[in-house]
Amino acid sequence: MIVAPVPAGTKLADTIAPLDIPTLKAFLADGIRGVIAYLNGNLTEQLLTNCMSLGMGVIPVNFSHQSGWIPTATLGAQDGAASLRALKALGVPLVGLNDWIDIEGCGADPTLYIDSYAQTITGNASGIVPGEYVGAGGLLNAQKLYALPGVHAYWHSCSQGIPEPECGFVMVQLPPPNIIVPGTRTEVDYDFACRDFRGRAPTWLVAA
Numbered sequence: 001m002i003v004a005p006v007p008a009g010t011k012l013a014d015t016i017a018p019l020d021i022p023t024l025k026a027f028l029a030d031g032i033r034g035v036i037a038y039l040n041g042n043l044t045e046q047l048l049t050n051c052m053s054l055g056m057g058v059i060p061v062n063f064s065h066q067s068g069w070i071p072t073a074t075l076g077a078q079d080g081a082a083s084l085r086a087l088k089a090l091g092v093p094l095v096g097l098n099d100w101i102d103i104e105g106c107g108a109d110p111t112l113y114i115d116s117y118a119q120t121i122t123g124n125a126s127g128i129v130p131g132e133y134v135g136a137g138g139l140l141n142a143q144k145l146y147a148l149p150g151v152h153a154y155w156h157s158c159s160q161g162i163p164e165p166e167c168g169f170v171m172v173q174l175p176p177p178n179i180i181v182p183g184t185r186t187e188v189d190y191d192f193a194c195r196d197f198r199g200r201a202p203t204w205l206v207a208a
Contacts, residue, residue, distance in 0.1 A: 001052060002208045003096040005201035006171075006193035010034060012059065013181065013188040014173065018042050021050055026183035028054065034204055036061050036191060039086035048090065048205065057204035059098070060087060067105035067137070071113030079113075080120030084128070095127030098153055098203050104135030111144065118150025129203065131155060131170070134162050142166065153200055158189060168196040 006012075013027055014036035027035070034057035037043035043060055051058050062083050083099055101117050103110040118130040131153035134145065145154065146165035155171040156162055174190045181188055193202050 001048070001092060001205055003093050003203050004057075004206050006034065006057060006059070006204050008194050008201065010057075010193040012036055012171070012191040012193065014061070014191055015186060015188040016041055016063075017186045017188075019047055019050070019186070021054075023181075023184050023186055024050055024054055024056060026186075027181060028056070029183060030181050032181070033057065034059060038063055039083060039090075043086075043090070045090060048092070051205075052207040055207065057206045059100075059202065059204045060090075060092075061100045061133070062102060064102040064104050064133075064135070065106070068107040069105065070108050071103060071106045071110040073112040073116040076113035076116030077120045080117040083117075084121050084126060087128075092205055096203050097128055097205070098131040099128045100131045100133050100155060101151070102133040102135065103138045103140075104133065104157070105137045106139060109139055111140070111148070114148055115150055118148075122150065129153065131202070133157060134165075134169075135159055136162075138163075153202060154196065155191075155202070167198050167200070170194060170196050170200055170202040 011031045012034045013032045036059040132151045133155045135157035136159035142163040153170045156169040158173040158175040177189045
């Protein structure tokens with residue numbers, strides 16, 4: 001297993017649902033080439049094994065907090081440490097891998113939270129590349145998003161009115177959300193990988 005750039009135009013599925021081999025094969029039939037799966041959720045060693053065997057990529061992501069949550073520097077450090085522990089527990093390579101920070105629905109300015117999170121996951125020479133999921137209610141405008149010193153990739157949610165940082169996005173989530181993949185009972189959000197205006201790509205875990 002290696003960390004590699006996701007080819008531009010790759011169709012991805014973001015879901016919290018458990019994913020078995022038949023479901024993943026149905027994903028492939030739908031044109032999905034990778035899954036965005038959740039640390040401490042459906043992203044398990046078995047899912048990694050199954051995806052690698054089918055030639056699919058995996059992008060790790062973390063659960064967001066409940067709407068109205070209050071971001072603080074202390075919480076950012078805690079969440080960053082928890083994400084790093086979960087990745088290490090899976091035994092995946094870390095250098096170059098995006099760790100996606102989700103501030104959707106926060107109840108206060110999240111800048112200190114994001115800075116603390118990013119410093120925690122990069123401060124131990126893990127080689128992880130922090131990314132920002134730009135969802136509804138993030139409370140940062142385009143200029144403040146782009147000014148975040150620890151963030152090196154941005155992912156556009158399917159919500160309306162999302163600010164765009166100067167560099168653009170490396171992944172785009174398509175509306176509407178919560179689509180049932182044909183041949184399954186699994187609900188997903190569809191995403192596509194792209195390149196931002198600086199030529200940066202998102203990264204995923206794929207078979208060597």
